[in-house]
Amino acid sequence: MNKIELLEKIVAEEPVESELTDKFNAEISFGEKELISLLFYLGYLTIKENEFGVLKFVTPNEVIRTIYSNYFLEYIKRKAGINEEIKNGEMIKEILLEGKIDKAIETLGTFLTNLSNRDYQHFDEKYIKVIFYSICRMLGAVYVKSELEVGGEYADILIVPREKIQETYGVLLEFKYIKQEDYNKNPELLEQKKQEAKQQLERYTKTEELKAIPNLRSYAVVVIKDKIEVEEL
DSSP, X not given: OOHHHHHHHHHTTOOEEEOOOOOOOTTSOOOHHHHHHHHHHTTSOEEEEEETTEEEEEOOSXXXXXXXXXXXXXXXHHHHTOOSOOOHXXXXXXXXXXXXXXXXXXXXXXXXXXXXXXXXXXXXXXXHHHHHHHHHHTTSSEEEEEEEEETTEEEEEEEEESSOOTTOOEEEEEEEEEOHHHHHHOTTHHHHHHHHHHHHHHHHHTSHHHHTSTTEEEEEEEEETTEEEEEEO
């Protein structure tokens, strides 16, 4: 796993497994174990579990998660050659006041359109989610949850307002990704993935956890390279 893959995993809120080392010197190569250990000692990771000396590290709090997300988004912006600022105000108003994601999806599309074909060689669903998650974490007035456990399954992204105001909305998203070459061979994959995402959303929204969220709107999002299809449940 290289540094960027490690960053993606941390931003996606997936536990990172590693041993812990306290040996850092010029004669020892600085690899993944050393990087994870250093992040732990600096307070950027904390230990969630310890299984026979193999530790599971996670981010310790919301502040650190935001730092990772912002760093990842800046990295993607540089890769995509995007210089203009992201219009957070428009996105947050649309999400909170209407439960819509048009502006956020448009921002995601800007990133995807500007990435190179080489970037897409190792693209997958998780990569899309991490970019969108990082975009939404910049908004400030919302909590953004990734891989939220609901009913024994894991919902991709849940966005809820930080302040409980009756008129505001929450948003639930399920992402699917189709490689361009797979879609070219079988265009029916688009509808299949849409239905799959919508079925998952239906199961999630029937759980007690999500039924408790007022004004929750749900969206199936299917990405084919830099083309984005969105359908509300």
